[in-house]
Amino acid sequence: xxxxxxxxxxxxxxxxxxxxxxxxxxxxxxxxxxxxxxxxxxxxxxxxxxxxxxxxxxxxxxxxxxxxxxxxxxxxxxxxxxxxxxxxxxxxxxxxxxxxxxxxxxxxxxxxxxxxxxxxxxxxxxxxxxxxxxxxxxxxxxxxxxxxxxxxxxxxxxxxxxxxxxxxxxxxxxxxxxxxxxxxxxxxxxxxxxxxxxxxxxxxxxxxxxxxxxxxxxxxxxxxxxxxxxxxxxxxxxxxxxxxxxxxxxxxxxxxxxxxxxxxxxxxxxxxxxxxxxxxxxxxxxxxxxxxxxxxxxxxxxxxxxxxxxxxx
Amino acid sequence: xxxxxxxxxxxxxxxxxxxxxxxxxxxxxxxxxxxxxxxxxxxxxxxxxxxxxxxxxxxxxxxxxxxxxxxxxxxxxxxxxxxxxxxxxxxxxxxxxxxxxxxxxxxxxxxxxxxxxxxxxxxxxxxxxxxxxxxxxxxxxxxxxxxxxxxxxxxxxxxxxxxxxxxxxxxxxxxxxxxxxxxxxxxxxxxxxxxxxxxxxxxxxxxxxxxxxxxxxxxxxxxxxxxxxxxxxxxxxxxxxxxxxxxxxxxxxxxxxxxxxxxxxxxxxxxxxxxxxxxxxxxxxxxxxxxxxxxxxxxxxxxxxxxxxxxxx
Numbered sequence: 001x002x003x004x005x006x007x008x009x010x011x012x013x014x015x016x017x018x019x020x021x022x023x024x025x026x027x028x029x030x031x032x033x034x035x036x037x038x039x040x041x042x043x044x045x046x047x048x049x050x051x052x053x054x055x056x057x058x059x060x061x062x063x064x065x066x067x068x069x070x071x072x073x074x075x076x077x078x079x080x081x082x083x084x085x086x087x088x089x090x091x092x093x094x095x096x097x098x099x100x101x102x103x104x105x106x107x108x109x110x111x112x113x114x115x116x117x118x119x120x121x122x123x124x125x126x127x128x129x130x131x132x133x134x135x136x137x138x139x140x141x142x143x144x145x146x147x148x149x150x151x152x153x154x155x156x157x158x159x160x161x162x163x164x165x166x167x168x169x170x171x172x173x174x175x176x177x178x179x180x181x182x183x184x185x186x187x188x189x190x191x192x193x194x195x196x197x198x199x200x201x202x203x204x205x206x207x208x209x210x211x212x213x214x215x216x217x218x219x220x221x222x223x224x225x226x227x228x229x230x231x232x233x234x235x236x237x238x239x240x241x242x243x244x245x246x247x248x249x250x251x252x253x254x255x256x257x258x259x260x261x262x263x264x265x266x267x268x269x270x271x272x273x274x275x276x277x278x279x280x281x282x283x284x285x286x287x288x289x290x291x292x293x294x295x296x297x298x299x300x301x302x303x304x305x306x307x308x309x310x311x312x313x
Numbered sequence: 314x315x316x317x318x319x320x321x322x323x324x325x326x327x328x329x330x331x332x333x334x335x336x337x338x339x340x341x342x343x344x345x346x347x348x349x350x351x352x353x354x355x356x357x358x359x360x361x362x363x364x365x366x367x368x369x370x371x372x373x374x375x376x377x378x379x380x381x382x383x384x385x386x387x388x389x390x391x392x393x394x395x396x397x398x399x400x401x402x403x404x405x406x407x408x409x410x411x412x413x414x415x416x417x418x419x420x421x422x423x424x425x426x427x428x429x430x431x432x433x434x435x436x437x438x439x440x441x442x443x444x445x446x447x448x449x450x451x452x453x454x455x456x457x458x459x460x461x462x463x464x465x466x467x468x469x470x471x472x473x474x475x476x477x478x479x480x481x482x483x484x485x486x487x488x489x490x491x492x493x494x495x496x497x498x499x500x501x502x503x504x505x506x507x508x509x510x511x512x513x514x515x516x517x518x519x520x521x522x523x524x525x526x527x528x529x530x531x532x533x534x535x536x537x538x539x540x541x542x543x544x545x546x547x548x549x550x551x552x553x554x555x556x557x558x559x560x561x562x563x564x565x566x567x568x569x570x571x572x573x574x575x576x577x578x579x580x581x582x583x584x585x586x587x588x589x590x591x592x593x594x595x596x597x598x599x600x601x602x603x604x605x606x607x608x609x610x611x612x613x614x615x616x617x618x619x620x621x622x623x624x625x626x
Contacts, residue, residue, distance in 0.1 A: 004435045007401065024433055031395075045400070083332070087359045116329060118337060119342045123365075124363075
């Protein structure tokens with residue numbers, strides 16, 4: 001959304017201040033609040049009925065998703081989530097049992113990730129349910145992985161399988177906190193982001209922040225079964241590849257490492273997380289822009305410019 | 314609101330976890346995140362059009378108010394606010410200039426209080442504008458002033474003048490950060506809260522948390538000019554005293570100290586803050602409940618039970 005991009009420009013231009021290592025514009029803010037050897041991570045995020053979930057979604061799933069999105073952001077910095085505060089905006093028609101179920105879903109996930117919910121506010125919110133989670137976490141000082149660190153020649157990796165998240169995984173995805181912490185610990189990861197806007201969109205955020213371009217190999221992009229099913233059944237007009245490139249809310253990790261580390265990352269990951277797919281999908285280039293290479297040709301991927309991919313083979 | 318009280322019970326029953334000094338139920342959470350000699354304060358709060366401000370309110374005032382409410386909560390713990398993240402939920406009809414003005418108002422206040430805005434998210438939100446601020450601050454370890462510390466015999470103080478905030482002060486109030494920090498530094502403040510629900514309602518929060526009762530002296534309660542004007546002009550059906558007891562959003566401090574310190578607090582405050590009124594309005598009692606004493610009688614103040622005060626003299 002054009003307006004939202006303009007607003008994010010507004011916030012990116014905010015003045016910095018004491019203790020701010022990284023301000024607006026990355027997955028989390030990075031702060032030095034005086035913890036020896038550690039930096040604090042700080043994030044806020046909201047989901048709203050009719051935008052991020054249907055009004056008839058299970059309240060436990062809604063609560064879970066609101067926290068999971070923030071956990072994914074902390075993961076994308078290589079950090080550990082710690083404490084959350086919650087704002088629940090309730091529509092005129094709601095009952096306490098519904099709110100209790102939202103909190104139940106949120107808390108179950110919090111417990112799983114060692115996060116404690118330390119505050120909750122409630123307000124009226126017209127005809128929408130809104131759930132905002134603000135999260136703090138931490139990371140070793142100087143080790144937060146930013147979007148801006150990609151270097152020319154880097155190998156680009158993604159975890160998991162992409163596309164078709166709307167079929168269900170946007171509710172039950174497991175934030176890649178463990179995997180990201182392992183990566184950050186074992187390798188010199190240059191740049192990382194979590195996939196919320198789709199591979200193409202989020203990779204573009206990395207490229208913009210890093211001042212580089214990238215080339216993706218179409219055959220290397222891991223496509224989810226949901227994306228294939230939705231294309232086959234005509235539920236989505238996108239080809240599976242286009243879905244994997246542009247569908248939102250995968251909440252997988254996208255990261256870059258020096259090419260000399262690529263094989264070690266692949267091997268290490270497969271040993272540590274045999275159930276989570278890892279794919280090297282391309283490389284960082286000095287030529288700006290984002291390109292997709294398949295067997296026959298190279299295509300430029302521009303914002304909203306995927307029409308040439310939209311027809312099925 | 315009965316439902317909101319039930320939800321706040323839900324959150325108060327959340328499990329605690331590592332680093333949590335004070336969880337849900339006070340003005341801020343208090344956390345030990347490993348800063349030597351300091352505890353972190355963590356708070357979230359939202360304002361919504363049609364609830365906390367009219368849709369035609371100046372956007373700068375809306376941005377200012379959202380942050381000011383959080384600053385007031387950090388003040389009520391005796392703490393110093395540091396970093397904020399903002400979620401802007403926008404209605405279908407909005408423009409970027411409006412959002413820019415919201416941020417302008419918020420930032421101007423942030424600058425005034427040495428707070429840095431380190432993240433901003435934007436989402437659609439049906440037909441309402443919602444502005445959520447999450448704030449972290451800090452306080453000397455073990456020195457956060459809770460609601461639960463009031464002791465029998467304590468003198469009860471309030472800053473400023475109360476009631477009629479809806480006439481304008483709910484937008485332009487100055488959070489009592491400086492005053493609270495001074496108090497926390499100079500005195501053994503037993504309990505503190507900021508007045509958002511009205512003197513009677515917020516004092517009741519202190520009494521519940523502290524397991525005590527209180528007696529207020531009607532003639533000692535500082536009544537704002539706005540409360541008097543609104544009663545005189547018939548804009549409000551409340552007497553000025555009832556308005557001072559029950560109108561919301563005063564955002565003044567209510568605190569208790571041992572009776573032996575009461576005179577020193579009065580004298581010290583008047584020297585330090587000659588422009589901000591300070592009033593000793595009553596005392597903490599072992600007898601539970603909240604009572605109001607005037608020249609002729611003692612009245613029990615129950616929740617929603619102010620009818621006997623509602624007629625004008």
